[in-house]
Amino acid sequence: MSIEVGSRSETQRLLTLERYSLADGLSGREGTYYEDLDNLVVLAADVCRVPFAVINIITADQQHQIAARGIEASVCSREDSMCAQVFRYGHTVMVEDCLEDPRFRGNPFVTGEIAEVRFYASTPLITAEGDALGTLCVFDDSPGSITPQQSRSLEILATQIMDILNLQLRTRELSTALQELKRSNELLAEFAGRVSHDLQGPLTSIRGFAEMLEDDTAIPARSTSRKYLERIGASAGRMTAMIEELLAFARSNGTLRVQPVSLAATVRAVQDDLAAAISAAGARLEVEEFVGQADPTQLHTLLQNLLQNALNYRHPHRSPRVRISAGQSAEDRWCLKFEDNGIGIAPEDRQRVLEPLVRLESNAIAGTGLGLATCNRIAQAHGGFLELEETEGGGLTILACFGSGS
Incomplete structure (x- = not known):
């Protein structure tokens, strides 16, 4: 030897x-x-x-x-x-x-x-x-x-x-590693929930007081003070959104409750949540019905993140169009296909944006860098994966595949 x-x-x-x-x-x-x-x-x-x-x-x-x-x-x-x-x-x-x-x-x-x-x-x-x-x-x-x-x-x-x-x-x-990871994820979710609760209270108060002051007729409509109030309200809103995304990201690897879930019904619920943003953007959605095995809450979170991204990163010269479909890819796996006509993501950046807190330098649109990372973790928690491709004619296509779950 x-x-x-x-x-x-x-x-x-x-x-x-x-x-x-x-x-x-x-x-x-x-x-x-x-x-x-x-x-x-x-x-x-x-x-x-x-x-x-x-x-x-x-x-x-x-x-x-x-x-x-x-x-x-x-x-x-x-x-x-x-x-x-x-x-x-x-x-x-x-x-x-x-x-x-x-x-x-x-x-x-x-x-x-x-x-x-x-x-x-x-x-x-x-x-x-x-x-x-x-x-x-x-x-x-x-x-x-x-x-x-x-x-x-x-x-x-x-x-x-x-x-x-x-x-x-x-x-x-x-x-042993899986047990430690599970415990770590549980602690992370618990910590994120506690921090979220502790931060949401003050932020809600800040936004509330800012809105009250905006309604005060004593402050001139075009004054510097009103501009400052608008900035305070907008900053508090962005911070609230970031906290919610961080909490969703922390919880995205939690215990799964896998069951048959209607894709169309989940998309309708997401549309209700984002109704104002969809209407403001003039977005059109098409969805094909499919029933797949998934955790309903996490599938809702994934679709909401994808649709929010499609609205945020829409092309400046065309109204957003989104097509959502799904199909069985193997005996124990099904894949969801989310196609938009937005600004897309360059091929060299598609893997990197799946990592937490990654924002592209070329992108001037505000964001936390957690949306796609959360979707990726949700797919992985289901024993699947996330892939990004270019939509024919321009835009981004996300393929989210789900297995039996971990």
């Missing part, structure tokens, strides 16, 4: 064992991964034509057999272990008769105190970093040997064992 096993300290090795959750040996044995390990030790015994095979994990003071063929998996002290003497060699060890080998002739597994091993062969289980976790070991109570081809097969099986242990490790790490 190219890895120098002896170059890794025992402390490093034990830390690696802890990462793999193998330091507990048999007490950590659970799940389908260990069924695969059982199958591999059976194969090892069959390939080498011996009755016994084990996977040994060597801890600081013990040997744990986490899979065995021909014997009951057990635990012994590291001092009594045969594999503990050779597992850090970095290569396969074969002994035709342990009674003739000075390393093993007095070992309790050879003398009869624990067992009467005569033939013995083992190959180390080595991580990519060079830490030997233990061995794949085959043995017999009679002298024997294995061919170079059988030795090579033993090494291949050891590699397969490490693949299984690595898969178990990555699965556990992914599970």
Whole structure:
């Protein structure tokens, strides 16, 4: 092997064992991964034509057999272990008769105190970093040997064992990461909700007082004071919109309540919310009916963001036109297509605008940079994705695909 096993300290090795959750040996044995390990030790015994095979994990003071063929998996002290003497060699060890080998002739597994091993062969289980976790070991109570081809097969099986242990490790790490992400998202949503509530109150008061002062006839219509009041009201309105978008973004990866949702009915609800803006822009909407599996609230948020963007980023020389359709793209996925005739987004910027708080320098229209990022997170939370394309004739087409959800 190219890895120098002896170059890794025992402390490093034990830390690696802890990462793999193998330091507990048999007490950590659970799940389908260990069924695969059982199958591999059976194969090892069959390939080498011996009755016994084990996977040994060597801890600081013990040997744990986490899979065995021909014997009951057990635990012994590291001092009594045969594999503990050779597992850090970095290569396969074969002994035709342990009674003739000075390393093993007095070992309790050879003398009869624990067992009467005569033939013995083992190959180390080595991580990519060079830490030997233990061995794949085959043995017999009679002298024997294995061919170079059988030795090579033993090494291949050891590699397969490490693949299984690595898969178990990555699965556990992914599970932990997902739990931490879920907790982080919950905390983010809770924090965003609390901050939103705390900020909305003062902003509502500011807007209210500004509107009261605007109605005061004592302030001349074209005076500087009235202009300042208008600016205060507009700034408070923009801040309120930003807080609402931040809250929607924070909540967009929350728990999904997936159910059949009517696209047409959701668009009608969004139209009601944006009725004033749609009327002011002279926008025309076309929608095709489709029933897809999605979280109703999050689908509403996605469509509202897309429609608001279409109104905000409309082309200066034509009235906004929006066409919304959907269809089944695979057995477990459906895609929503949102086409507008606005100013569009340059190809080199289409991936970047899906990131939070990204605003294009060339765009003079006010915005928070959260609308498309929120839509992207909603699609991802549903096990899907968001893609941006150019609409034929000019504008932006958004493809939002939904899977079964996370």
